[in-house]
Amino acid sequence: MFHNFHILSLSSYAYNLFFASAGMLSSLVMFFKFGLYELFIFTLFSVLFISFAWGKDIAMEGLSGYHNFFVMDGFKFGVILFVFSEFMFFFCIFWTFFDAALVPVHELGETWSPFGMHLVNPFGVPLLNTIILLSSGVTVTWAHHSLLSNKSCTNSMILTCLLAAYFTGIQLMEYMEASFSIADGVFGSIFYLSTGFHGIHVLCGGLFLAFNFLRLLKNHFNYNHHLGLEFAILYWHFVDVVWLFLFVFVYWWSY
Numbered sequence: 540m541f542h543n544f545h546i547l548s549l550s551s552y553a554y555n556l557f558f559a560s561a562g563m564l565s566s567l568v569m570f571f572k573f574g575l576y577e578l579f580i581f582t583l584f585s586v587l588f589i590s591f592a593w594g595k596d597i598a599m600e601g602l603s604g605y606h607n608f609f610v611m612d613g614f615k616f617g618v619i620l621f622v623f624s625e626f627m628f629f630f631c632i633f634w635t636f637f638d639a640a641l642v643p644v645h646e647l648g649e650t651w652s653p654f655g656m657h658l659v660n661p662f663g664v665p666l667l668n669t670i671i672l673l674s675s676g677v678t679v680t681w682a683h684h685s686l687l688s689n690k691s692c693t694n695s696m697i698l699t700c701l702l703a704a705y706f707t708g709i710q711l712m713e714y715m716e717a718s719f720s721i722a723d724g725v726f727g728s729i730f731y732l733s734t735g736f737h738g739i740h741v742l743c744g745g746l747f748l749a750f751n752f753l754r755l756l757k758n759h760f761n762y763n764h765h766l767g768l769e770f771a772i773l774y775w776h777f778v779d780v781v782w783l784f785l786f787v788f789v790y791w792w793s794y
Contacts, residue, residue: 543609552593559585587746594750598759598767611766618770622777625740629781632733636789639725652726652793657718661790664713668706669786672741675702676779679748679772689762696752699775703745710738726793733789737781744778747771 563582569575600606606614640651652658659665675698682695714731721731751768754760760768 543607545605545610545613550593550596552589552596556586556589556593559589590746591750598754601767602759606766614766614770618773622773625777628736629733629784632729632736633784633788636729636733639729640788640793653724656723656726658794659713659717659790661786661794664709665786665790668709668713669782671702671706671709672779672782675699675706676776678702679775683769683772686760686765686768687762693755696748696755700745700749700752703741703748703775707738707742707745710734710741730789733785737778737785740778740781744771744775747774 559582563579563586566575566579566582570579643649643651678695678699682692682699685692685695719727719730721727748771751760751771754767
């Protein structure tokens, strides 16, 4: 029966994803404390598999006609609230950063950044990552414009996903070569907290784009109906903007 209300069917995906995510976070503690990475890899793939299966079922709901214009309005409102919650999350991180940077305490030598720390050169890897993310923003906008024009956007979507993966790899390389850790004072804590969570958002955004790219290959979208892809694009632009603030303040201004 078709109606204008989005009534969810019974599903165990939420419970399964909750326990898989909790297991992944617990396995991270085991990894950092004891170096046991096998459990983390297992739980990580469990989270990815459950997320993919859940997304596939949501996509099938849309293809079956359950996502009418009234339901899509609800989805849009939900995504706006979700992006706003993400904005507030990073706002709290930047609040902590500026609280420590603008009024440095005596233990830090009353200066920012702390003495004795060899910081990451902002015009090296961070600048490269900035170019990568801005380029991915251009390519994903190109893909959206092509789809709206009823043209193929396969190449631009492939390029966007490759740039997302490239950014993640460069970020991991930066962490491996950094001379300080998350335990090195307030700067180390804020640096890895801000850039680390942004890296997680880039990873999730890249997987979101890749999932919608698979749907694009299966002809799930057209120029008039591609809400899932628009959500991924909106999320990706949000990730781009957050990185610009990270580059300017955490990397450049602190250097």
